[in-house]
Amino acid sequence: MRIRPVGAHALLLDCTSPDGVPEADLVDAWRAELWRRREQGDLAAVEIVPAASTVLLDGLPDPAVTAERLIRWEPAIVIAATARRGRGEHNDGTETVVPVDFDGPDLPAVAEHWGVDVPAVLSRLTRTRFRVAFCGFAPGFPYLTGLPAELALPRLATPRPRVPTGSVALAGPYAGIYPGASPGGWLLVGRTDLVLFDVHADPPARLGPGTPVRMAAA
Structure with missing residues (x-):
């Protein structure tokens, strides 16, 4: 792990996985532990924001002191990341079931990439236990992990x-x-009526980091 200062009151943890621990698992372990320590008063941070391979801590009263604690x-x-991976514990809280109409225009392309038929794609997606690794791209957009690495998919050559x-949708891992409606280059496999972001809700994002997610055919 490398600790980088960001402005006057923030630190960026750049996570590098040791001994074959996937970066996503290491980031998730850091996120869960930092949230826990903040709740019990061991860490003062306004924001703890996980990403693909980093965790941002913002609103720190003394970044230098916090950096020393992070090193310890x-x-x-x-060790916790390795243990959680071994036990299959990667989720926080109650599972959210997302009802999906699997009628996306890119289902045949996904099936071709995976070397299966469309029903097998649907079976894989509904059997997978996903987890929100982080949110990004747009407010409330959840990046869900859980698919095997060998099923990673390329983005569209030309975004919609x-x-x-x-x-x-699916892209990469x-x-x-x-x-919300936006441009995008991911492969579309279905659609849901579940509201994912509401500025008047607390929290605004329906699926926050660590949330377990399961897709169910609507």
Whole structure:
């Protein structure tokens, strides 16, 4: 792990996986532990924001002191990441079931990439236990992990100018759900009516980091 200062009150943890621990598992272990330590008063941070291979801590009263603590916590967190992976514990809280109409235009392309038929794609997606690794791209857009690495998919060569709200899509190692209409280059496999982002809700994002997710045929 490398600790980088960001401005006057933030630190960026750049996670590098040791001994074959996937970066996503290491980032998730850091996120869970940092949230826990903040709740019990061991860490003062306004924001703890995970990404694909980093965790941002913002609103720190003393970044230098926090950096020293992070260095002391690192060995235990690496052990925790390894243990959680071994036990299959990667989720926080109650599972959210996302009802999906699997009628996306890119289902045949996904089936071709995976070397199966379309029903097998649907079976894989509904059997997979996903987890929200982080949110990004647009407010409330969840990056869902859980698919095997060998099923990673390329993005479209030319992004669509408009992807409808609620579109369920795949790209790289992730599944994702578009919380609002936007351009996008992911492969569309279905759609859901579940509201993913509401500025008046607390929290605004329906699927936050660590949330377990299961897709169910609507």
